[in-house]
Amino acid sequence: MQNSLASNATPEDTINLRLVFQYLRNYWALVLGVTGVVTILGVTLAFFAAPKYTAVTSVYIETRAENVVDVKAILSGFGSDNKLLQSQIEIIGSNGVAKRVINDHDLENSAEFRQVPSYLAEILEKITGEPPATTSLEQRVLDGLHVTLNRNTTVVDLSYQAGTPEMAAELADGFAEAYLADKLATKFDSIRQASEWLSIRLAELGVKVRSSEQAVEQFRNEFNLQLAGSGTINEKQIATLNQQLVFARTKTAESQARVDQIEKVLVRGGSTSSFADAAQSAVITQLRAKASEVERKEAALTVKYSHKHPAVVSVRSQLTDLRAQIEKELQRIVDTAQNELAVAQRREASIAGSLEELRDVTNTENHAQVYLRELVREAAANRTLYESFLARLKETQEFEKMNSVSSRILSPAEIPSNASFPNKKLFLLVSAVLGLIIGTALALLIEQFDNTLKSKEDVEKRIGLPLFSQVPLIDGHASASRLKTFFSFFGSKHASTARGAKNNDALSNEITHFASENPLSHYAESIRELRSRVKFSRLDNPIKTLLITSAIPGEGKSTISRNLAHYTAKAGERVLFIDADMRRQISADAPGDQKEKSLADVLTGKVTFAEATKHEEGSNLYYLPAPSHRELWETAELLSSKAMKTLLDGASKSFDLVIIDSPPTLPLIDSRVLSHVVDATVLVASWNHTDGGLVEQAKELLDQTPGKTLGVILNNFDVSKAKLNKHQASYGYGYYK
Numbered sequence: 001m002q003n004s005l006a007s008n009a010t011p012e013d014t015i016n017l018r019l020v021f022q023y024l025r026n027y028w029a030l031v032l033g034v035t036g037v038v039t040i041l042g043v044t045l046a047f048f049a050a051p052k053y054t055a056v057t058s059v060y061i062e063t064r065a066e067n068v069v070d071v072k073a074i075l076s077g078f079g080s081d082n083k084l085l086q087s088q089i090e091i092i093g094s095n096g097v098a099k100r101v102i103n104d105h106d107l108e109n110s111a112e113f114r115q116v117p118s119y120l121a122e123i124l125e126k127i128t129g130e131p132p133a134t135t136s137l138e139q140r141v142l143d144g145l146h147v148t149l150n151r152n153t154t155v156v157d158l159s160y161q162a163g164t165p166e167m168a169a170e171l172a173d174g175f176a177e178a179y180l181a182d183k184l185a186t187k188f189d190s191i192r193q194a195s196e197w198l199s200i201r202l203a204e205l206g207v208k209v210r211s212s213e214q215a216v217e218q219f220r221n222e223f224n225l226q227l228a229g230s231g232t233i234n235e236k237q238i239a240t241l242n243q244q245l246v247f248a249r250t251k252t253a254e255s256q257a258r259v260d261q262i263e264k265v266l267v268r269g270g271s272t273s274s275f276a277d278a279a280q281s282a283v284i285t286q287l288r289a290k291a292s293e294v295e296r297k298e299a300a301l302t303v304k305y306s307h308k309h310p311a312v313v314s315v316r317s318q319l320t321d322l323r324a325q326i327e328k329e330l331q332r333i334v335d336t337a338q339n340e341l342a343v344a345q346r347r348e349a350s351i352a353g354s355l356e357e358l359r360d361v362t363n364t365e366n367h368a369q370v371y372l373r374e375l376v377r378e379a380a381a382n383r384t385l386y387e388s389f390l391a392r393l394k395e396t397q398e399f400e401k402m403n404s405v406s407s408r409i410l411s412p413a414e415i416p417s418n419a420s421f422p423n424k425k426l427f428l429l430v431s432a433v434l435g436l437i438i439g440t441a442l443a444l445l446i447e448q449f450d451n452t453l454k455s456k457e458d459v460e461k462r463i464g465l466p467l468f469s470q471v472p473l474i475d476g477h478a479s480a481s482r483l484k485t486f487f488s489f490f491g492s493k494h495a496s497t498a499r500g501a502k503n504n505d506a507l508s509n510e511i512t513h514f515a516s517e518n519p520l521s522h523y524a525e526s527i528r529e530l531r532s533r534v535k536f537s538r539l540d541n542p543i544k545t546l547l548i549t550s551a552i553p554g555e556g557k558s559t560i561s562r563n564l565a566h567y568t569a570k571a572g573e574r575v576l577f578i579d580a581d582m583r584r585q586i587s588a589d590a591p592g593d594q595k596e597k598s599l600a601d602v603l604t605g606k607v608t609f610a611e612a613t614k615h616e617e618g619s620n621l622y623y624l625p626a627p628s629h630r631e632l633w634e635t636a637e638l639l640s641s642k643a644m645k646t647l648l649d650g651a652s653k654s655f656d657l658v659i660i661d662s663p664p665t666l667p668l669i670d671s672r673v674l675s676h677v678v679d680a681t682v683l684v685a686s687w688n689h690t691d692g693g694l695v696e697q698a699k700e701l702l703d704q705t706p707g708k709t710l711g712v713i714l715n716n717f718d719v720s721k722a723k724l725n726k727h728q729a730s731y732g733y734g735y736y737k
Helices: 017-024 029-050 084-092 094-105 119-128 139-141 165-223 233-267 276-280 280-304 310-400 425-450 456-463 479-485 493-503 523-536 557-570 600-605 635-639 640-652 670-675 692-702
Strands: 053-061 147-148 153-164 406-411 467-472 545-552 575-579 622-625 656-663 678-688 707-715
Touching: 029 425, 084 094, 084 147, 084 153, 084 165, 094 139, 094 165, 119 139, 147 479, 153 165, 165 310, 165 406, 233 310, 280 310, 456 467, 456 692, 456 707, 467 523, 493 600, 523 557, 523 678, 523 707, 545 557, 545 640, 545 670, 545 692, 557 575, 557 622, 557 707, 575 640, 600 635, 600 640, 635 670, 670 678, 670 692, 678 692, 692 707
Parallel strands: 467 707, 545 656, 545 678, 575 622, 575 656, 678 707
Antiparallel strands: 053 153, 053 406, 147 153
């Protein structure tokens, strides 16, 4: 289905507000009518509705636990929780609180809360035989309650709406008091239940603690697992030996490193004087200093004397003695390092042996210790749990002594002086807005399902043909056309067009000559546009015979074809107008006596073309009227005859343009027959009235000879409705009148 809103949408804006307002403007009467009706209904309801009064009570809700004891672990409902406020609001509106209010205020006997079946319910009961559904008294009482949380506070407002001011104030306070009483009762019940449960559980835990501690002592005595500080005696000894073993292994490693260094020097063939201990020895340092001094002395004597000189021999003897002392000292250091390594290894082995013996002794003790630790852990856990429950029992007993809750009423309800319902101003505003919304939705719904042709885009997309012209309404006929367009949505468009066809049976000279007699009018401009489009559509093969038809009756094709003929003739061209609608006579304005000679007479050979043709005085327009004395059933045969083709061939040579007004295409075959013998065809559709699907069907029927259907004319174009629509070709209407 064609959606005009969607088809007129542009890529740059999804919803064209100008188009929406234009569519609403087209249906302003509908929108205002619906708005008025809904507003009247709303105001009537406001004046006749039973008044309601609202009273408000403010209640402070404490969200923090008391500082006396930490009861949050016992009563989670009274602890600090982010969801506490919402939970308390739900409690205020619960059936339990409502029952307290009912009992405290004897609402079972209140006439306001007595449920009386409506007339509709009684009728349904008689029809179905089933009793009407009823709501509980608690629900009826809760219907008037409204709880609101004040922003950024823990204060809630309890507003109650009732039929009388006194009842509203009474029940607003009643719900607040019932909530506090329910909260206090809930606290006492919870504490009492917790205290009883804690006492029973504490007695059980006491027995369990004593039993587990006795089992620990009994097992220790049985395996002689006496403690020395934080562990047993054997564990302490093992820890000491472990420390000694680590120290001994460190000492052995150091001695081994010294010996390994010396052995590496010896393996490389170096002197023992090159390892670290030799460099650190004070004796070796002194001996090496003396040897250096003697070597310098030897060098000096060798320069003066020969090798055998007594002084040289004496110095060399001293040097040999010093070197022997150094080697002896080095050997002593090596022997000392090896002895220290042997001592360290023996000490390490001794400690390791003692530790291994002690571990063997404690293996049995360790197995027993594992089980002992399990017994100790169990006893400790039982003791911790017992102490925790004991502390909670004490806290609960202290909390039970408190006979109040922290929440309280901040401001009691006052008896309202004015009714809160109905708010007549609000009813008026809401009903007006609601009516406007309904009216607007209805108007847009009508437009949504409107499948008529209204724009160039509609014609090109739906029909696949160009829009030749938009012919506006002739002054004096616009109002009737607008009413017909509006009410056509609710009725049959075909019926309205049939009625329109009867009204067009007698076309006055005022209408058929309107374009030529009012050249500056909107109408004349559209006829000029149509004439130009036809004239310049085929420059290489000018159109001499033009068929003007429509999909259904009542589209105004006869008025357009006659105005086109008159205007073209006035422009200086020789024009022949052939009225080919031989099923119905609509040529009342043709000059002369049209009842004697007609198109049918020419085609049947009764008269010649010249005898049947009428000339309009003072112009280049000639008429060939349709028969008026009878209705013919063989019109299709006449129009498809050789005589018709001969007539058109001869007329196209004698006249500049031949315009043929034919019957509608869908109900009759005449136009389809004529489309084969003319140069071109133009379809006429009523703007915002003709269904696009009908025009599309007519175009398919006429396209049996491809390329002859030139375009579409939108007739009865309402300028006042379309002037805001940027898709309408009304650019020239600002100048013409």
